Amino acid sequence: MLQPKTIIEQLKKCGITHVVWLPDSESKFMYDALQAETDLGFIPVCREGEAFAVAAGLWMGGKTPVILIQNTGLFESGDVLRATALGLEVPLLMMIGYRGYMEMKAGKQPFDTAAVYTEPILSTWGIPFRHIETDADTPKIAEAFQQAQEISRPVAALICVEYNE
Amino acid sequence: MRRDEVLQTLAKHRTNELVLTTMSVAQEWPAYSQSEFDFNAIGTGMGHLPDMALGLAVACPDRKVLALNGDGSMLMNLGVLVSIANAAPGNLILFVFENEIYEVTGGQPIPGCGRANFAAMAKGAGFTHTFEFAELSAFDKELPNILKLNGPVFVTVQAGPSGKPLSTKAIPVRAAARALRDTLTRARR
Numbered sequence: 001m002l003q004p005k006t007i008i009e010q011l012k013k014c015g016i017t018h019v020v021w022l023p024d025s026e027s028k029f030m031y032d033a034l035q036a037e038t039d040l041g042f043i044p045v046c047r048e049g050e051a052f053a054v055a056a057g058l059w060m061g062g063k064t065p066v067i068l069i070q071n072t073g074l075f076e077s078g079d080v081l082r083a084t085a086l087g088l089e090v091p092l093l094m095m096i097g098y099r100g101y102m103e104m105k106a107g108k109q110p111f112d113t114a115a116v117y118t119e120p121i122l123s124t125w126g127i128p129f130r131h132i133e134t135d136a137d138t139p140k141i142a143e144a145f146q147q148a149q150e151i152s153r154p155v156a157a158l159i160c161v162e163y164n165e
Numbered sequence: 166m167r168r169d170e171v172l173q174t175l176a177k178h179r180t181n182e183l184v185l186t187t188m189s190v191a192q193e194w195p196a197y198s199q200s201e202f203d204f205n206a207i208g209t210g211m212g213h214l215p216d217m218a219l220g221l222a223v224a225c226p227d228r229k230v231l232a233l234n235g236d237g238s239m240l241m242n243l244g245v246l247v248s249i250a251n252a253a254p255g256n257l258i259l260f261v262f263e264n265e266i267y268e269v270t271g272g273q274p275i276p277g278c279g280r281a282n283f284a285a286m287a288k289g290a291g292f293t294h295t296f297e298f299a300e301l302s303a304f305d306k307e308l309p310n311i312l313k314l315n316g317p318v319f320v321t322v323q324a325g326p327s328g329k330p331l332s333t334k335a336i337p338v339r340a341a342a343r344a345l346r347d348t349l350t351r352a353r354r
Contacts, residue, residue, distance in 0.1 A: 018223065041223065043219070044248065045216070045244075045248045046245065046248050047242070047244050047245075049210070049212075049213065049216075049242070050245050050248055051216075052213075052216075053209075053210060053213035053216035053217040053219075054219050054220040054223075054248075055220060056209070056217055056220060056342070057216065057217040057218060057219060057220020057221040057223075057224065058220040058221070058223060058224045059220070059346065060204070060217075060221060060224070060346045060349065061220065061221045061223070061225045061346070061349055062225075062349055062350040062353065063220075063224045065220070079210050080210035080212075082210070083209045083213075084213070084217070087208065087339065088338065088339055088342040089339055090342075
């Protein structure tokens with residue numbers, strides 16, 4: 001089980017100041033909990049590529065953002081990811097909803113091809129990543145954040161569980 | 166209006182605002198300004214200057230942020246108008262330089278040239294104030310008042326090319342981003 005409370009605890013531990021977000025199936029369970037966090041700024045965007053540039057601006061302004069988008073949006077964001085998070089060497093924690101991961105892990109046909117391309121694309125960009133499947137994995141979020149600071153590049157925490165009410 | 170005239174007018178009225186530029190504007194602005202509060206964003210993802218400005222405006226609420234975008238760049242990312250209006254940073258002013266062409270690729274017309282209205286789009290997206298300028302004298306007269314407004318503010322200027330060769334000098338954008346972060350952090354202390 002993956003609960004919003006444990007994820008938010010990790011974000012606070014990292015000193016995150018702003019969450020730049022476009023909701024997806026893997027992160028929607030965090031919406032209410034994040035909205036209730038008065039210590040975190042919350043910036044919704046209309047398309048995932050915006051998230052990288054907003055985050056770069058926040059970082060240049062001395063803040064510590066995290067972006068929260070789906071793997072499909074990661075694909076859409078290629079050029080701005082290249083040009084901002086990588087190009088400007090922003091130590092950015094990227095939380096990426098991993099659509100199709102659980103089906104792929106179980107050896108089933110995923111809903112679509114999003115899962116198939118996620119890790120190869122991150123590897124091609126040279127972006128390290130960690131899998132977050134349960135509460136026990138959430139310390140990896142802080143590890144990913146710390147690595148991003150050390151290498152001055154984005155690091156991804158992949159949210160592998162699709163939430164179903 | 167020519168772009169160089171608009172930029173010189175902006176430089177004349179600008180005080181301590183943070184100024185972000187991109188594309189052909191970024192190649193020309195350094196001729197009129199060498200401030201530590203300038204960030205000439207070349208190679209940082211065409212279309213994404215307004216989003217970067219949104220992040221900076223939220224991070225630095227006590228400093229006005231002027232984002233000088235082009236019309237071709239604006240068309241690449243119209244959704245950000247809604248994102249900005251939703252976040253509603255009072256210190257952000259988004260300028261769009263309308264030359265109606267892709268200047269750096271040889272002057273091809275942009276889609277919607279002569280039909281699309283950027284100020285109407287910004288107003289529809291929820292910007293607090295929108296302005297359109299076609300005459301330099303009107304821009305020069307109104308700009309001081311615009312700089313005092315609580316935003317977000319959207320301004321279009323119909324400004325053709327300056328008729329001068331654009332600078333091809335490389336901009337070390339990675340170092341500039343870190344320098345700006347240091348400057349803004351220092352200024353906040």
